[in-house]
Amino acid sequence: HRAKLFRYEMKSKEWKERGVGDMKVLRHTATGKVRLLMRRDQVLKICCNHRITSELKLTPMAGPASSKSWTWYTSCDFADGVPKPENLAIRFKYPETAQEFKSILDKCIEETHIPEHSPAASPSTDSTSTAVPDAGSLATKFAPPPGGWICEICCIQNNTSVLKCAACYNPKPGKVTPPSQSSKGPIFQTG
Helix, strand or coil, rough: CEEEEEEEECCCCCEEEEEEEEEEEEECCCCEEEEEEEEECCCCCHHHHHHHCCCCCCCCCCHHHHHHEEEEEEEEECCCCEEEEEEEEEECHHHHHHHHHHHHHHHHHHHHCCCCCCCCCCCCCCCCCCCCCCCCCCHHHHCCCCCCEEECCCCCCCCCCCECCCCCEEECCCCCCCCCCCCCCCCCCCC
């Protein structure tokens, strides 16, 4: 829904307008994580971009517009490209829209069971346990296929059946290339 976003400026002790635009609640299709995203009208610059965690608490904003305004604190807003803590407020045109926003956010917060910075969410430091990468980790996504190999020269992943690297023609480790095949690569002839 269309709204006006504010951030609290600690130095001047006042609310500064951050932008007007459509506030969106987005759910990642693979991980199920939910985030708030708002872009300013016309320039489309991001003015709110952070995950919804169980730590997020919406409170009504003080003043005459309290029925259509909410405030919250986020420890990690990425609107400026770098994560930083922010006190944010949002004001809608109608109280019904503000209540709908609150009910959607409350539903998302309930679905988030583990807080972002809790000890349960951080990896274990126990030296006896072995870390097993989950299916969504980068190590799993970029691991060589089963039986595949990584070239020691150019770090390219190759399939099991390939005896030479596809990029640099370096032989597969542990395999000796037959003398008839040159390890220098293909020879191009013109004529």
